[in-house]
Amino acid sequence: MISAYILISIRPGNSDKAIKEMRKIKNIAKISVVAGDYDIVVRVQVKSLENLLKVTDKIHMVDGIKKTTTQVIEKEIAL
Template sequence: MVRAYGLISVEPGKSSEIFKKVEDLDGVETVEAVAGPYDIVTQIEVDSLEKLTSTIFGKIRGIEGVTSTTTLIVVGLE
């Protein structure tokens, strides 16, 4: 299982629309609207790194109004 946080910046006035679209994507566990340098933070859990790449680059970045993303992949420290 691969878990990551997606930090999403969007065009002004598009947050609500994009929030709903991201919320419906497979693998997206949580979506939060936030204040600061990003507009939306999402937690994603998928089976592989390839699926994570597809979700971020193919699906999220493909939504009209998304201006940029930053991906934080969770690593286990023991």
């Protein structure tokens, strides 16, 4: 299992629609709308790196997405 964070910047005025589209994408485990340098942080859970590419592709297809940065998780501690 590979988990990654994808940090997304969107073009102003598109957030509601973009989130709606992204909620339909299957491998996305969490969508957080944030205030700061980015607009949306998405957590993705996939079986392989190839599938990660597919998910990033799908996110790129969503209307209003300006830029994405993928951060693959190497190690994690969580409650």
